[in-house]
Amino acid sequence: MEKRIMKIQDTESIKHRWKITAAIITLPFLLMLASSAMALKSSEDDFKLKLLGKYIFFDDISDPRVQSCASCHAPKSGWTAESSNVNKKTVVVPGAQETFGTLKPPSSAYASFSPNFNCSGEGGNVNEAPFICEGGNFWDGRAEGNEVADLNILGGGLDRYTKYLGAIADQAHASPFTNPVEQAVVNITEVCEMIKSAPYAPLYEMAYDNAPIDCSANEVETTFGRIALALSAYQASDEVNAFDSKRDRALAEDFTFPLDGFTDQENLGHALFHTTNLNNNTSGPRGANCSGCHSNKEPESNGEAPDELFTNMQYQTIGTPRNIKIPDNPEPNIGLGRLETIVGIPVNGAMNGFHKTPTMRNVDKRPIRTNEFVKAYGHNGWFKSLESIVHFYNTRDAKPVCDDPVASEKKALRKNCWPPAEFPDTIVPNGVMGNLNLTAEEEAAIVAYLKTLSDIPTPKKPKPYHLRNF
Ligand code: HEC
Numbered sequence: 001m002e003k004r005i006m007k008i009q010d011t012e013s014i015k016h017r018w019k020i021t022a023a024i025i026t027l028p029f030l031l032m033l034a035s036s037a038m039a040l041k042s043s044e045d046d047f048k049l050k051l052l053g054k055y056i057f058f059d060d061i062s063d064p065r066v067q068s069c070a071s072c073h074a075p076k077s078g079w080t081a082e083s084s085n086v087n088k089k090t091v092v093v094p095g096a097q098e099t100f101g102t103l104k105p106p107s108s109a110y111a112s113f114s115p116n117f118n119c120s121g122e123g124g125n126v127n128e129a130p131f132i133c134e135g136g137n138f139w140d141g142r143a144e145g146n147e148v149a150d151l152n153i154l155g156g157g158l159d160r161y162t163k164y165l166g167a168i169a170d171q172a173h174a175s176p177f178t179n180p181v182e183q184a185v186v187n188i189t190e191v192c193e194m195i196k197s198a199p200y201a202p203l204y205e206m207a208y209d210n211a212p213i214d215c216s217a218n219e220v221e222t223t224f225g226r227i228a229l230a231l232s233a234y235q236a237s238d239e240v241n242a243f244d245s246k247r248d249r250a251l252a253e254d255f256t257f258p259l260d261g262f263t264d265q266e267n268l269g270h271a272l273f274h275t276t277n278l279n280n281n282t283s284g285p286r287g288a289n290c291s292g293c294h295s296n297k298e299p300e301s302n303g304e305a306p307d308e309l310f311t312n313m314q315y316q317t318i319g320t321p322r323n324i325k326i327p328d329n330p331e332p333n334i335g336l337g338r339l340e341t342i343v344g345i346p347v348n349g350a351m352n353g354f355h356k357t358p359t360m361r362n363v364d365k366r367p368i369r370t371n372e373f374v375k376a377y378g379h380n381g382w383f384k385s386l387e388s389i390v391h392f393y394n395t396r397d398a399k400p401v402c403d404d405p406v407a408s409e410k411k412a413l414r415k416n417c418w419p420p421a422e423f424p425d426t427i428v429p430n431g432v433m434g435n436l437n438l439t440a441e442e443e444a445a446i447v448a449y450l451k452t453l454s455d456i457p458t459p460k461k462p463k464p465y466h467l468r469n470f
């Protein structure tokens with residue numbers, strides 16, 4: 001009998017050991033599978049150009065060599081600032097020389113879908129105010145989309161890359177590399193030389209039909225334009241724009257909401273996000289009107305389009321309060337107020353404070369799952385959590401204005417008030433937002449839904465480049 005028990009125990013422990021061994025064997029195997037799923041696929045269109053862009057994106061092309069694009073657009077943080085501490089405090093990521101800009105890095109993923117910047121009058125009156133502006137890159141759209149195109153750097157067989165011209169190529173060309181508050185390299189010739197001497201430099205020739213990286217005075221403009229184009233191509237890759245979140249996976253199984261792969265709370269959040277009901281005082285389904293701005297597919301799609309970007313790529317003033325924690329407390333960013341005229345008509349401040357509506361994809365993506373890793377929201381990062389920005393949409397106009405006009409988010413929440421908007425004259429009026437009459441459960445459901453929009457794969461810095469045959 002005892003022997004039998006021993007035997008059972010033995011087999012149990014063998015089984016157990018086998019499970020552990022199996023786990024040890026399968027774990028690296030699974031990791032391998034997972035990491036190959038994350039890699040830039042060689043089957044992608046224009047793979048070499050994209051791979052060149054990827055190496056440049058992750059390379060510390062800065063002075064001193066401490067900062068890459070990924071320092072401010074880290075995939076693991078949803079392609080925004082890498083550091084929780086920065087998000088919590090200064091919001092602005094210090095440049096390579098420890099000097100500061102004035103804005104929060106928006107997500108660089110999904111930005112490649114932005115069309116060229118353009119404005120036109122509402123209701124088909126193209127030349128009449130009020131104007132709606134859309135497209136471009138940056139919070140104020142000033143990477144408009146024609147700058148790299150005007151350099152004429154393609155031609156011949158390279159015309160196949162024309163699709164990478166546009167706003168995001170202009171953004172890379174603008175350029176973070178030589179901006180003193182970003183990577184701070186002294187000039188584009190230096191940037192060119194750094195890439196020329198990098199181990200991955202052969203990719204440039206491979207991508208550009210054997211044209212050498214020429215950093216001479218006559219050619220550097222062309223070369224630098226082509227570097228910007230490679231960054232644009234990478235940022236247009238499936239690796240960067242994965243469309244592979246919990247929402248996308250559950251939708252691919254099910255096609256229509258409510259999704260089986262969602263909790264009831266997430267399905268409720270989806271319904272609220274994508275339903276319009278001004279102030280929730282009309283009969284019909286309750287809604288939070290978010291998709292009025294955070295959708296490029298509605299009204300046709302009802303939130304069910306697989307390639308939903310969660311932004312209409314237009315500009316609005318939601319009433320974000322001033323953030324005085326940004327180093328040197330700069331004047332609030334004027335956004336589209338940069339435009340003095342639109343189609344020849346003077347704008348007279350009507351566009352002050354208009355900022356680009358950001359994508360909701362990856363708004364909750366963080367290196368760790370909990371809110372202990374702080375993310376900052378809005379162009380000046382005044383908001384520190386999804387909970388608080390959703391609460392703001394719900395109650396901007398329902399709560400009193402804070403006595404302290406420059407209160408922090410923490411103080412405003414404690415005092416149950418909201419500070420005045422940076423640009424109160426141009427804010428989106430009550431109705432669409434500000435007094436939505438949502439319950440605490442409904443606010444929480446919207447947050448739960450936003451959390452389903454994080455891409456599951458996380459691209460990593462590529463391994464050092466070794467010459468290979470493709
Ligand atoms: C020091 C931090 C920093 C570095 C380094 C940096 N960025 Fe940014 N990035 C920002 C900030 C801040 C903005 C917003 C600036 C503005 O709107 O005026 C921005 C905006 C962008 C946008 C616009 C997104 C949109 O939706 O409009 C893209 C794309 C982008 N950066 C890509 C890059 C690339 C590519 C590099 C490397 C060549 C880079 N960034 C380097 C901070 C940084």
Ligand code: HEC
Pocket residue numbers: 106107273288289290291292293294315316317318319320355356357358359363376377378379380386389390393394428432433446
């Ligand atoms: C009228 C257009 C509009 C509506 C409606 C709207 N948003 Fe926004 N949203 C914006 C704009 C514009 C910004 C950028 C604001 C800024 O920088 O000050 C923004 C920013 C955000 C951000 C911060 C993202 C980031 O990366 O910094 C979140 C989160 C957000 N909105 C969620 C929502 C939710 C949830 C709703 C519905 C309750 C909603 N929005 C309704 C236009 C809108």
